[in-house]
Amino acid sequence: MIEQAYLxxxxxxxxxTVGSAYALIAIGYTMVYxxxxxxxxxxxxxxxxxxxxxxxxIGGMTMLGIDSSIILLAGAMLVSIIISSVYGFxxxxxxxxxxxxxxxxxxxxxxxxxxxxxxxxxxLGQSSRNISMQPLxxxxxxxxSPGGFEASLSYMQAAIWVVTLVAMIxxxxxxxxxxxxxxxxxxxxDMTMASLLGINTNNVISITFIIGASMAAIxxxxxGTYYGDISPFMGFIMGLxxxxxxxxxxxxxxxxxxxxxxxxxxxxAMAAGYFxxxxxxxxxxxxLILVLLFRPYGLLGKPEVEKV
Amino acid sequence: xxxxxxxKVLGLAVASALLxxxxxxxxxxxxxxxxxFSGPLAQFGQMQIxxxxxxxxxxxxxxxxxxxxxxxxQYDDACEPKQATSVANQAVNDGVMFIIGHLCSSSTLPAxxxxxxxxxxxxxxxxxxxxxxxxxxxxLFRTVGRDDQQGPFAAQVVANTKPKKVAVIHDKSAxxxxxxxxxxxxxxxxxVNVVLFEAITPNEADYSPLITKLxxxxxxxxxxxxxxxxxxxxMRQGRESGFNGQFFGGxxxxxxxxxxxxxxxADGLIATQPKAFDGDPRNAALVAEFKAVGINASDTFVxxxxxxxxxxxxxxxxxxxxxxxxxxxxxxxxxxxxxxxNITWDAKGDIKGGENTFAAYRWSADGTFKLVD
Numbered sequence: 145m146i147e148q149a150y151l152x153x154x155x156x157x158x159x160x161t162v163g164s165a166y167a168l169i170a171i172g173y174t175m176v177y178x179x180x181x182x183x184x185x186x187x188x189x190x191x192x193x194x195x196x197x198x199x200x201x202i203g204g205m206t207m208l209g210i211d212s213s214i215i216l217l218a219g220a221m222l223v224s225i226i227i228s229s230v231y232g233f234x235x236x237x238x239x240x241x242x243x244x245x246x247x248x249x250x251x252x253x254x255x256x257x258x259x260x261x262x263x264x265x266x267x268l269g270q271s272s273r274n275i276s277m278q279p280l281x282x283x284x285x286x287x288x289s290p291g292g293f294e295a296s297l298s299y300m301q302a303a304i305w306v307v308t309l310v311a312m313i314x315x316x317x318x319x320x321x322x323x324x325x326x327x328x329x330x331x332x333x334d335m336t337m338a339s340l341l342g343i344n345t346n347n348v349i350s351i352t353f354i355i356g357a358s359m360a361a362i363x364x365x366x367x368g369t370y371y372g373d374i375s376p377f378m379g380f381i382m383g384l385x386x387x388x389x390x391x392x393x394x395x396x397x398x399x400x401x402x403x404x405x406x407x408x409x410x411x412x413a414m415a416a417g418y419f420x421x422x423x424x425x426x427x428x429x430x431x432l433i434l435v436l437l438f439r440p441y442g443l444l445g446k447p448e449v450e451k452v
Numbered sequence: 453x454x455x456x457x458x459x460k461v462l463g464l465a466v467a468s469a470l471l472x473x474x475x476x477x478x479x480x481x482x483x484x485x486x487x488x489f490s491g492p493l494a495q496f497g498q499m500q501i502x503x504x505x506x507x508x509x510x511x512x513x514x515x516x517x518x519x520x521x522x523x524x525x526q527y528d529d530a531c532e533p534k535q536a537t538s539v540a541n542q543a544v545n546d547g548v549m550f551i552i553g554h555l556c557s558s559s560t561l562p563a564x565x566x567x568x569x570x571x572x573x574x575x576x577x578x579x580x581x582x583x584x585x586x587x588x589x590x591x592l593f594r595t596v597g598r599d600d601q602q603g604p605f606a607a608q609v610v611a612n613t614k615p616k617k618v619a620v621i622h623d624k625s626a627x628x629x630x631x632x633x634x635x636x637x638x639x640x641x642x643x644v645n646v647v648l649f650e651a652i653t654p655n656e657a658d659y660s661p662l663i664t665k666l667x668x669x670x671x672x673x674x675x676x677x678x679x680x681x682x683x684x685x686x687m688r689q690g691r692e693s694g695f696n697g698q699f700f701g702g703x704x705x706x707x708x709x710x711x712x713x714x715x716x717x718a719d720g721l722i723a724t725q726p727k728a729f730d731g732d733p734r735n736a737a738l739v740a741e742f743k744a745v746g747i748n749a750s751d752t753f754v755x756x757x758x759x760x761x762x763x764x765x766x767x768x769x770x771x772x773x774x775x776x777x778x779x780x781x782x783x784x785x786x787x788x789x790x791x792x793x794n795i796t797w798d799a800k801g802d803i804k805g806g807e808n809t810f811a812a813y814r815w816s817a818d819g820t821f822k823l824v825d
Contacts, residue, residue, distance in 0.1 A: 147668075151668050154664045154668075154693075155661065157660075158658070158660035158661055158663075158664060161658070161660070272490035272491055272494060273491075273495070274492045274681055274713075276709075278715040279688065279692070284693060284694060286693075286694050293667060293668055293670075294667060296693045297693075371657045371685060372688060372715070373681065373684070373685060375491075377491075378657065381655070382657075412661075413660070413661050417661045417664055420651070421650060421651065421652045421653065421661055422650070422651045422653070424653075424661070425653070
């Protein structure tokens with residue numbers, strides 16, 4: 145029994161780490177959907193690009209002779225957040241704003257086009273090969289069970305949790321306490337009304353994309369350095385998983401995206417741990433179908449009222 | 453009158469000579485090299501390119517094959533079966549008669565269907581899945597052994613370390629799963645306790661659930677059938693979360709990229725691969741020549757690709773023509789002296805004595821490897 149508890153703990157650590165990343169990326173999907181009702185399929189690519197930016201910054205700083213891993217990580221994250229925000233902002237201006245008032249399908253196609261463009265942009269600029277990097281921070285805390293099983297939590301995993309937690313708290317405070325956050329909520333509720341009341345909705349939409357991209361940048365830099373391997377194709381599957389997390393938690397709801405990400409990550413880790421790694425996607429997508437069957441609006445989503 | 457005629461004849465002769473040389477210059481013999489030149493396994497493709505370019509340089513310096521210069525054409529399959537079929541068709545359309553490749557077994561299997569139908573001679577320097585040569589194809593050869601030879605060999609290497617509990621993991625690819633099941637069945641018959649036989653999904657970032665499983669089953673040796681990107685991640689995440697067992701792998705993981713990806717965690721990895729011939733004194737000049745252009749000839753598939761190209765050239769010269777049927781007949785008869793030893797092919801297209809072509813190497817964190825006795 146006690147052995148099982150240690151084992152569960154280890155699986156939980158794994159799940160929380162992946163789940164944190166899903167949650168961070170899912171926020172980008174859910175906020176954009178909440179405000180303009182479209183799915184930003186290029187969001188996974190922003191995550192991928194931010195990982196590349198992080199690698200380049202770390203490489204550059206190492207060449208300048210900086211070797212403190214905390215400074216490297218913080219520097220990479222800062223630069224990556226700034227550049228990714230610029231990308232997020234430009235993506236909206238170039239690909240979504242011109243088609244916002246059109247049929248929703250047009251924005252969707254535009255998003256897919258943007259995603260393909262960004263992937264190829266990195267392919268051309270950074271070659272099609274995977275880039276790997278030595279671990280910045282290594283080592284772990286471990287707890288030995290009486291039966292000799294070692295449940296361990298690596299420093300990097302813990303760092304991912306802490307950074308995610310801080311980002312989440314910051315975002316929640318921003319949305320609930322600041323003027324701009326209130327404007328975001330108002331725009332999400334009724335864009336026409338909000339603009340009639342003097343809110344610059346275009347700015348609010350830009351802010352949404354910037355926040356989404358910053359969250360993706362945090363995930364990109366943290367996971368990129370943790371796993372030490374990035375490729376131009378990494379954004380696709382991560383984007384898909386994060387989108388699933390957003391839907392699971394209730395798309396449009398920020399706490400929902402956080403919860404959805406953690407639930408999805410935990411489910412995957414448990415499925416891979418207790419059944420087989422081959423079937424973890426089967427279990428997690430099975431869970432998605434189940435949740436959607438009984439709560440079509442997701443775990444924390446609000447049921448959509450048909451407006452007449 | 454007489455003079456006029458001879459002038460005409462002379463003119464014609466000159467014209468035809470010019471025309472003739474123009475035609476033969478255009479009719480350079482094209483040799484295709486097919487493999488992953490993009491994507492996560494592109495480092496293997498680079499080894500093929502390095503090997504074949506050197507071979508082409510040497511052959512062209514000697515005046516080409518049967519007096520024809522060699523032109524190398526690259527076909528990128530990214531180790532994806534679908535793309536392999538489409539580049540195979542493209543090669544056929546380009547009029548390529550000879551292919552060195554493909555690299556991944558999962559690409560070689562579908563691509564060889566196309567080549568067999570079209571009579572394109574194919575020599576793979578790397579694909580080890582047994583199934584490849586079991587289908588009775590005539591135009592297909594390989595310069596490596598098979599996984600039903602590598603598997604038992606690798607299993608013996610694992611068994612020699614006297615592990616108590618072994619995990620055999622694979623990536624569901626034709627190569628990885630094939631090799632892993634060979635290793636598992638041999639380990640079973642050797643009486644080694646295999647407690648975990650499982651697949652992972654390639655190209656994922658996170659393999660920590662697998663690591664937890666390895667730890668909870670108290671595994672002290674893990675064999676991985678697959679390629680280096682996954683092996684690197686498993687080793688790195690394993691060492692990070694306190695898994696201390698010995699890692700083993702096949703030729704798919706045995707290259708310096710695995711150390712690049714895993715860092716210090718790669719130290720001590722034992723991998724089987726085709727015997728390295730870069731230490732052979734007969735290859736010293738060749739290895740030095742590779743080194744002069746910045747290529748490490750000890751990379752797994754550089755010399756095998758070089759050797760496959762040279763053997764192909766020798767067979768074409770022996771056949772005396774570029775006809776596919778004549779060339780495969782030549783390949784099946786006689787012994788070919790190459791950089792990876794003397795090669796004789798059997799009727800299936802496998803090399804004779806394939807069971808002796810594998811060796812085990814231990815990798816260090818600095819990216820070098822040593823033969824395991």
